[in-house]
Amino acid sequence: MREFDRAVYRLVFQIPRGRVATYGQIAALLGYPRAARAVGAALKRCGPELPWHRVLNHGGGISLRANVAGMLTQRILLEREGIPLRRGRVDLKRHRWAGPRRRPKVTLPALEKI
DNA sequence: TCCGTGACACAAG
């Protein structure tokens, strides 16, 4: 297992139910803004425990071109968790994952007073 | 090590 693949899986695993990300977004979040294709390649090799169906192409569509069964599967998995597809696309404006939450800084005003 | 292959992205026509 390659480091890049592990990094992809680690991140994709964090995408919550009801949210989606794009291949390019995952790549960028990992620090490889031009490795979107490599993300797709990594997901092709991932196990079923990973929420791979939450990763879409730049237009919010499903990229499993030649795999009809896979496309249907991804669509079903998405709709099952409340992500609708209109004309074959997910509304990224509405469902895009914001990315992993960095640990909040602990400089709270309340603490300053103490 | 080199080379072809994409579950991509983006711009142009």
Place this chain on the structure above:
DNA sequence: CCTTGTGCCACGG
């Protein structure tokens, strides 16, 4: 809306 062409880069043979 297409469709094509180009850039990209990890992976596998």
